[in-house]
Amino acid sequence: MDNEVSSSAPAFDAADPLAALPDAARRVALLLRDCGHRKPVVMLPATGKTSAEAAAGLGCSVAQIAKSILFRRCEDDRPVLVVASGANRVDEHKVAQQVGPIARADAKFVREKTGYAIGGVCPIGHLTAPVTLIDADLLALDSLWAAAGHPHAVFNLSPQELVALTGAPVADVALRA
Template sequence: MLNTDDLRTFLTTHDIVAEIISLPVHTLTVIDAAKAVDTSPDRIVKSLLFLVQDQPVLAIASGTGRVDRRQIAAHYGVGRKRVKLADATTVEKVTGYAVGAVPPFGHIQPLATLIDPGVLQMPEIYAGGGAVDALLRISPLEIMRLTNAIKLDLHAAEDEDA
């Protein structure tokens, strides 16, 4: 399994302006992560792996909201039931990282990536840092540069079941 050392190597190799912050606590929830780095929860982003007709797609969205599978399905022209959140085993197999630690890039294979436009409005965000006790501080524009992510409204409305 990949870890923060692998992510650090990726950052150096690709001249990425970012910082891996090692924390004394696990950051398995958005609230925990925000408290650990003394920031607001909306600056914490999640990198979620979905399977769209069994093909992996990474969705980068604000940690405070739910991702709407219908938006992903519509983008790929498939039914909502063809879009599934990957299980922990699949996440590790496809990205190399454990659930809760997945960074937005540096995976064991290149991934199609979607990013919510709301993430791009912030000058700096915190994402998975390769371990549950690490976060990656980075500009969302740097994520766009590295992943060629497609901007897509991923936010689910409050009453929707994503």
């Protein structure tokens, strides 16, 4: 049996911690490294598809989960990304006041526009650059965890790093009772 590696398959160093990451998470890890972010992508033992699941796996508060919610802007079909505290529900009317009329995005739209599956949408590295808003409530926290391209992958950052990485404005997007 031939043990040669196909020239089309990427060669990975087994000592490289990125080699063990799923493809999308590896792409995010490389992007973060290129942006100067030094904290690693962490794989959760269980899914982090919901903020509660991610917080339980990380031992942090639900508020510290920087969840990525994607909408579709009606006028031009552009993706609208809201990075919100896991403790908040997004007020679609507030978002629409900032970016124009929006609609919910289905799984196909999310995958086509971001390159990520729902539950793993990273705040950066999208196939189509989204209009992005950062939940103002995130700025009150010291540490955040965001999805890193895969439902089990996350990375740690500060609110200030999130704003710097995305270049997005901070806005009141939370639904208030």
